[in-house]
Each structure stands twice: as C-alpha cells, then as structure tokens.
Amino acid sequence: MIKSMTGFSKAEARKDGIGINVEFKSLNGRNLDINCKMPRAISEKELEVRNFVRKNLSRGTITIYINLEQDETKSPFGFDHEAASVTHQALVDLRKHLKVKDAVKMENVLQFQEHFIKTDTEQDTELIWQLTKDALTDAIKQLNNMRKKEGALISRDVQKRMGNIHDLVQEIEKIGTEQIPETREKYKEKIAKLFENDEIDESRLQTEIVLLSDKLDISEECVRLSAHIKQFNDTVKENEAIGRKLTFLCQEMNREINTIASKCNNSRISHLAVIFKEELERVREQAQNIE
Numbered sequence: 125m126i127k128s129m130t131g132f133s134k135a136e137a138r139k140d141g142i143g144i145n146v147e148f149k150s151l152n153g154r155n156l157d158i159n160c161k162m163p164r165a166i167s168e169k170e171l172e173v174r175n176f177v178r179k180n181l182s183r184g185t186i187t188i189y190i191n192l193e194q195d196e197t198k199s200p201f202g203f204d205h206e207a208a209s210v211t212h213q214a215l216v217d218l219r220k221h222l223k224v225k226d227a228v229k230m231e232n233v234l235q236f237q238e239h240f241i242k243t244d245t246e247q248d249t250e251l252i253w254q255l256t257k258d259a260l261t262d263a264i265k266q267l268n269n270m271r272k273k274e275g276a277l278i279s280r281d282v283q284k285r286m287g288n289i290h291d292l293v294q295e296i297e298k299i300g301t302e303q304i305p306e307t308r309e310k311y312k313e314k315i316a317k318l319f320e321n322d323e324i325d326e327s328r329l330q331t332e333i334v335l336l337s338d339k340l341d342i343s344e345e346c347v348r349l350s351a352h353i354k355q356f357n358d359t360v361k362e363n364e365a366i367g368r369k370l371t372f373l374c375q376e377m378n379r380e381i382n383t384i385a386s387k388c389n390n391s392r393i394s395h396l397a398v399i400f401k402e403e404l405e406r407v408r409e410q411a412q413n414i415e
Contacts, residue, residue, distance in 0.1 A: 130184075163190060165249055374408040
C-alpha cells in the first residue's frame, strides 16, 4: 500500500490540570529526519520519542511539537523544606565567615529558590510523560491515516499513467517490428548499388550489415521495459516503504527509452518516446512523494 510522505496531525491528552498537545508535520525527505521540540520537563525522553517515530514511519522530514499546558491554580509550586534549611544554613555560615553583621533574611534565601522550590512540572514528570505517550500514539495514528489517504490518490494516478506507458511500449515494439522489412529493402538497394561498382569493399559491407542489425532490433529494450513496468505495478501493492524502489525503476525505464530513441531512426517512434518520457516524468515526481 502506498503512503505519502506529507501529512499533518494534532492530538491532545489531559489529566489533573495538566495538558499535552502534540503536533506532527511531515514533508518529503530522502531518509527519515526527525526534528523534535518538547518541554524541558521531559527533555530526557527525546530519544524515546524518536524511537517511537522510527517504529511507525520509514521516511520523510518529520517535525514534532510537544507543548505542555498547566493549570496554575492547582498547587503551582511546593517547597523542599530540607533543601531550604540547607540553603539557609549555608548563607548563615557564609555570613559568619565574611563577618557580616546583617542577619540572613527570607529575601536572601529566596534568591536561591531554584534549590528548594519544586514546581508541578518537576513533581508530575511521570504524569506528563504518560500523557505525552498517549498524545503521541493518537497523533501518529492520525498522521498515518492521512498519509494513506493521500497515498491512495497517488496510487490511482501512477497506475493510470503506467497503463499509458505500457500501451506506448507495445506500440513502439509494433512499429519497431514493422520497420524491419522496410529498412531491409532500403539496405538491399544500397548494397545493390555497391555491387554495381567494379570494386567491392567487403569490410565496409560487413560493417553496414552489423550496424543495420543493431539499429533495427529494439526488442531487447522493449522486453526490459515491460519487465520494469510489471515490477513497478507489483511493487505498488507491497505493504512497506517503496518510494526509493519506484524511483529506481523510473530511472531504469528512462534509460531504456533513451536507448530506443537513439537507436531507431524513425519519426513515429521518436514521437512516442517523447510522450513516454512525459508520462514517466510525472510518475517519477509522484514517486518522490511516496514513503
């Protein structure tokens, strides 16, 4: 099943005055590139977030925004009394050591509040992480659904174009077969004129025959094109990341049609080759958006 690399999703999880909002943005990319912006309260969990994304996505440029919302009316902070006592005693000892007469006041202690005031963020890290996992699971599910829907549209388009390309290959092969007798007659006339002369260059004659046989035969290229088209259509039905494989097959088909166009001195085949390449280019552009 084809999945697009582009998509967007947003999910939310809330409990006990704490809310987590997760937003995914997915764009085209050669590999899987993850950019994660998350609150400091769970910054140490970034590796787990990245591993979670890798298990669910194979390719694309992924940007994840994780935002923390907190109800400040519900115990906005708390004191670590032991740490506060240690801070106060350290200031008292410092006052004595420096022989400062002024007593240590509360305002002096509060200047070091980061050592003994614990915010809800610090107290509820486990809850924040659990809500984050719930929101991530929901958001990645939404993202994959969106990528699948867009992938279905891409699939219909490329399969229709590959059908057109298959018809073009058959027509090119038919013209290539039909032109052999015509070209053979032209070369017979040319060879006959050579024999009218008193001197015949046998080496030149053999060279002309070899070149003729090589130029006339495009069957090998047409067979390879047909094989590539079949492999492309089979790959589209696979339930895995197929974007790189489809892009490679497009490159191979482009190489074969270029060979056919250069070998055949035939205006009809040249015209069909141009149409072939136009359709193939549209398929290639679509393949670059497939996971």
